[in-house]
Amino acid sequence: MASSQTLITLFIFSLLSFSCAATGPPKLPKPKAIHLPIRKHQTTLQYFTTYKSGHTELPTIIDALIDLGSPSVWFDCTSYVSSSYKQTSCGSNKCKKAKGSSSCLTCYSTPRPGCSNNTCGIFVYNPIPNYLSIQELGEDTITVYSTDGAYVWFSYDLPKFQFACVDSVTADRLPGDNTKGLVGLARNEISLPSQISSFFKLAKKFALCLPSSSENGLGDIFIGGGPYYMLPSIEDQSLSLVTTPLVFNPINGPRLLSDGELSYQYFINLKNIEISGKPVTFSPSLLSFDTNGIGGTKISTTSPYTILHSSIYKPLVQDFIKEASLNKIKRVQSVAPFGACFDSKTVPKTITGPAVPNIDLVLEGSSVRMRLYGANSMVEAKKNVICLAFIDGGGQPTTSIVLGGHQLENYVLEFDLTASTLGLSSSLLLQNTSCSHSRVY
Known part of the structure; x- marks a missing residue:
């Protein structure tokens, strides 16, 4: 027969379990750094990453070229569907922050992401064919993952992430297999690391570890600072x-x-x-x-x-x-x-x-x-x-x-x-x- 002390302990544990269940999942800790993977395409010799954009219940997976010198994030919105997408109005503060063009964009087709009226247009640059165009600036939720420098842990939603919705002509010029967009890492306000650092209040720094091949694993984008562990080495690379x-x-x-x-x-x-x-x-x-x-x-x-x-x-x-x-x-x-x-x-x-x-x-x-x-x-x-x-x-x-x-x-x-x-x-x-x-x- 169980002792009274054991019964009391079980009772308290059951109350705690019920309390946790009633209040929903525990709140995630503030991330210390964010991680994105890097893979190398052996034919084009370019580097790519993957992330999710759109409503969290049915996100779109974006395969994107990595460009250290590009100022923005953009992808093909021709078939993009998201209930949480919003275009950025022409002349708005968000448009000015993104260095939007002086002219407003107009679209004469059925409204959809990338085709709206009175919309902020920003310059989009594709570095491989040296192609420049003006495309619609919008925002949506993207999913990112935290890291401790060695492993990837929790997923986080980053709402109101700014990017350009581009047309198929721009996207068709991208290298690689099934590439839908590009992530720019430049030092301006709407690049990938700048937006992530700002939203999560992380240090304004990021690190790259480019792989020579993706056969044995993927490389790294770390946003927010170290540590950086490259197993099996146990040395924190940020210290040296x-x-x-x-x-x-x-x-x-x-x-x-x-x-x-x-x-x-x-x-x-x-x-x-x-x-x-x-x-x-x-x-x-x-x-x-x-x-x-x-x-x-x-x-x-x-x-x-x-x-x-x-x-x-x-x-x-x-x-x-x-x-x-x-x-x-x-x-x-x-x-x-x-x-x-x-x-x-x-x-x-x-x-x-x-x-x-x-x-x-x-x-x-x-x-x-x-x-x-x-x-x-x-x-x-x-x-x-x-x-x-x-x-x-x-x-x-x-x-x-x-x-x-x-x-x-x-x-x-x-x-x-x-x-x-x-x-x-x-x-x-x-x-x-x-x-x-x-x-x-």
């Missing part, structure tokens, strides 16, 4: 980042969007490039901006490989070939678009990729370097042939150096928008880990 200033280009871009504002894209001060510790010789003026915003070094997630001004590209290739020959690495016929290719059978393999001469990007700051090992400096062009993964950008590019996705893979890059700094980890391959993980949603 080296930082370099983010700098502003005096001219906004793309050029058609230039309106006297500082650029919302991400530039850094690259001071020099070294191969095996030896400086590459080129004019340092190429690393600065002129009065028209030409020059400098930009970070891009949509350029598959780093693109260099010809005056930087040519001496870099020559110096790399020279250092490779000293290491008995055999050069072979080049494979377009690359200028220097080698017999991979003459190159030893290491945990950081082919054992080729290291390339150091010397950045502004106290001993700040981004060291590119073989996994990030070389690419397999065909069987038994690896090539230096840099592209000749010609003699008159808008930006002297565009750091592309291949060079950024398997590094943690933290963009702190308050301090205006870029935090960099060393190559995760040195820790026997990478940016490919299964964090579970």
Whole structure:
């Protein structure tokens, strides 16, 4: 027979259980950070994420291209159905905040998301075909997930999230399979990280971990700050980042969007490039901006490989070939678009990729370097042939150096928008880990 103390305990427990059931599910804790996955499309060499938009009972799943330099989020609304969608009125404060165009949009078809009258229009930029158009600005609820830096935990609704509803012409130009839209990560008020940080009152920072492949797991977008754990390593990557200033280009871009504002894209001060510790010789003026915003070094997630001004590209290739020959690495016929290719059978393999001469990007700051090992400096062009993964950008590019996705893979890059700094980890391959993980949603 149960004791009176046990019966009392059971009675209290039953009251608590009834109370919890009567008041509904417990309130979710305030998220410390938000997580979105990154997958790499091996054909287009672009990076994509997935999120849900619309009424929470029947949301639309959006597969979206990731563009570090784009200022907004947008997707194809041709077949988008949501009872919670609202268009943004022309001339409203929300329209002004989003830098809406001066003209109001009108639609002569059946009203639907993306087709409304007296609506705010914003510039939408697709970076792959370099296509610009004006599309309807709207808002709806999206679903996001919290993280502790290692695992993904709870789902949260973010209401009144602003995005552009685009037409099928714009969306058809997107690369990848079943891609419906684009998420912009630029430093302006309606980019993905800015809206999420503002709504959840998180730190104004986000981090990227771009995967070299999605076969063994997905990469990461962290919004709100660290920790950042890349299992099986137990090191919090946020504690070992080296930082370099983010700098502003005096001219906004793309050029058609230039309106006297500082650029919302991400530039850094690259001071020099070294191969095996030896400086590459080129004019340092190429690393600065002129009065028209030409020059400098930009970070891009949509350029598959780093693109260099010809005056930087040519001496870099020559110096790399020279250092490779000293290491008995055999050069072979080049494979377009690359200028220097080698017999991979003459190159030893290491945990950081082919054992080729290291390339150091010397950045502004106290001993700040981004060291590119073989996994990030070389690419397999065909069987038994690896090539230096840099592209000749010609003699008159808008930006002297565009750091592309291949060079950024398997590094943690933290963009702190308050301090205006870029935090960099060393190559995760040195820790026997990478940016490919299964964090579970």
